[in-house]
Amino acid sequence: MLNLAFFANPARFMAVSRWLAPALGLIAAALFALGLWLSVSAPDDYQQSDTVKIMFVHVPAALTGMFAYACLAGASFFGLVFRHNLADLAAKAAAPLGAALTALALVTGSIWGKPMWGAWWVWDARLTSMLVLLLLFLGYMALHAALDDEAKAARAAAILALVGAINLPIIHYSVVWWNSLHQGESIMSGKLAPVYLGPLFAMWGAYMLLFLSLWLVRTRSEVFRRRAGTAALLAADRGSVA
């Protein structure tokens, strides 16, 4: 079983993430190359024509954006309950990545929606709950930036993140609970033609690994930022004593 306490030590995290982040990035790049090749080779859909290929960038962005929020909420929980600094830094590092992926899912969905639905945007349950997810990411980042005291900012933002986690099942079940223009769950239910599963899973794997790699990189950035701040404070303190 993965021992989270093992990685909770900042020095150990920095040592492991130093090689793990580029390794994950390289695997992600290889998967992107494979996924892109499979995507352009995939046949057109009999109803959606070539727009079906937008699925290979839209669905992975949406799923990875949701995964990013789950990571943010999980790290916020550890930071809030166990008062662990590294968990706070990891939560903060996940927010901009998740926001970018969710925004990408919304925009690529809109590009897909125009030729298929005849509209760039509809106030549909799935689209609206994804927009709420983007606003949660932005709200989290804004709250972090608004408070000067980092510990207080992390606590307030963590509470927002945990409350906002209720939106994840809402996004998932939105196409079941409400009448939706958005298509229903089609991967696990077997409704998606098998020929599209290869490119979809390759691209999904690439997005997930890229997110994990960049999450490690950005958490390292937060650790360096904290170290620079601490060192500057120590230097100022030493100067005032002298």
Added chain:
Amino acid sequence: MTALDSGKYAAFVLAAYGLSAFTLLALVVDSLLRTRGWRIKAERAKPARKP
């Protein structure tokens, strides 16, 4: 001419792929530059050891 720009809705497909590539590349570049910047600042701010 690739399979991406040969269909009826090629402009939409290319826009989605282009935007995705741009966003992901921007995330990679921003993350790497940010980390490099803070690493250099942390190393510079490291207090000198006592002799």
